[in-house]
Amino acid sequence: MSPKLLEVDSIEVFYGEFQALFGVSLSVDKGELVALLGANGAGKTTTLRTISGILRPRRGRIIWRGKDITDTPAYKRVEMGISHVPEGRGIFPKLTVYENLRVAAYTKRAKEKFSESLEMVYNLFPRLRERRNQLAGTLSGGEQQMLAIGRALIQRPELLMMDEPSLGLAPKLAREVIFLAKKLRDEYGITVLLVEQNVRLSLKVADRAYILETGRIVMEGTPEELEKNPKVREAYLGI
Numbered sequence: 199m200s201p202k203l204l205e206v207d208s209i210e211v212f213y214g215e216f217q218a219l220f221g222v223s224l225s226v227d228k229g230e231l232v233a234l235l236g237a238n239g240a241g242k243t244t245t246l247r248t249i250s251g252i253l254r255p256r257r258g259r260i261i262w263r264g265k266d267i268t269d270t271p272a273y274k275r276v277e278m279g280i281s282h283v284p285e286g287r288g289i290f291p292k293l294t295v296y297e298n299l300r301v302a303a304y305t306k307r308a309k310e311k312f313s314e315s316l317e318m319v320y321n322l323f324p325r326l327r328e329r330r331n332q333l334a335g336t337l338s339g340g341e342q343q344m345l346a347i348g349r350a351l352i353q354r355p356e357l358l359m360m361d362e363p364s365l366g367l368a369p370k371l372a373r374e375v376i377f378l379a380k381k382l383r384d385e386y387g388i389t390v391l392l393v394e395q396n397v398r399l400s401l402k403v404a405d406r407a408y409i410l411e412t413g414r415i416v417m418e419g420t421p422e423e424l425e426k427n428p429k430v431r432e433a434y435l436g437i
Contacts, residue, residue: 201264203228203389204249204280204357209258211241211248218244219413221258226357231383231390233404235397235434241413242393243285246359249391250282251275277305279356283363285393287346291335295326295345298334302349311354318386319348322378340371347378351388358382359391364399372396379403397434401425409434 204226211219219241226232234242247253249260251272259268262278270278290298299319303312320327323344329337334345343363350358360379364372376396380403382388394400401407401421409417409430417424424430 202226202261203230203263204391205259205261206245206249207259207261209245209248209255209260211244211253211255217413219248219255222410222413222415223258224408224415224418226389226391228356228389229383229387230405231379231392231403233392233394233400233407234410235394235400235407236410238395239412240410242410243361244413245410246282246284246361246391246393249359250280252282276353276355277307279354281350281353281355281358283346283350283358283360285361285365287342289334289342289345289349291333293334294331295334295337296330298345299326299348299352302352305353308353312352315352315354319351322351322381323348339366340368340375343367343371343375347375351382355388357389357391359393361393362395363392364394364396373399376400376403397430 202225206222206224208221208223209219210217210221222245234245236242244253248255251270259266267275299316303309325341326344326348337345363375367375376399379390379392383390392400401424404421406420407424408415417427
């Protein structure tokens with residue numbers, strides 16, 4: 199049996215003396231769309247930042263394709279196929295849309311495939327093609343989110359991690375962005391780890407989901423299993 203694409207093994211993460219994650223474990227198989235759900239401050243962003251190498255766990259391991267990458271620098275993880283769309287988008291506001299996309303292609307594979315990747319991004323987001331010469335800082339919130347996702351796709355990821363992609367968007371746009379994660383999985387074969395506060399919408403697209411509360415995984419299962427759970431229904435679905 200081939201190893202999981204990604205395994206997070208009992209990580210404990212601290213900010214100084216403050217402990218943010220307590221033995222968090224999760225896994226993602228190739229071709230899955232896995233949602234990591236929970237309220238604001240639960241530790242979702244910290245988990246993604248640890249997987250991408252921005253933070254280092256004090257204990258536990260990050261395993262990619264069966265190999266321990268806990269000590270591997272963040273830029274090498276991008277080369278390995280792990281891309282991260284950060285909360286808050288992280289675009290360069292004083293560069294054009296095209297320049298933002300071009301600068302994301304810094305790995306060997308991304309450089310070689312840039313023209314092909316650029317066309318894929320423009321096909322996914324026609325608005326970015328229209329605004330390719332516009333400064334990124336002048337885009338609407340929805341367009342900036344498209345650009346943030348486009349930058350990650352330029353890196354040719356095998357695993358795309360999306361951190362709160364619907365944050366700050368109108369309900370219609372929020373729905374479109376979350377369902378985009380499903381499209382990337384279904385049509386482009388990209389494995390997705392989706393972090394969201396919008397539990398209801400996320401469970402509509404995910405294969406499996408984990409619920410994080412105060413730095414601990416408290417539940418996991420299929421959307422059907424979680425939707426039947428009384429605690430999930432009351433605390434996250436308002437039923």
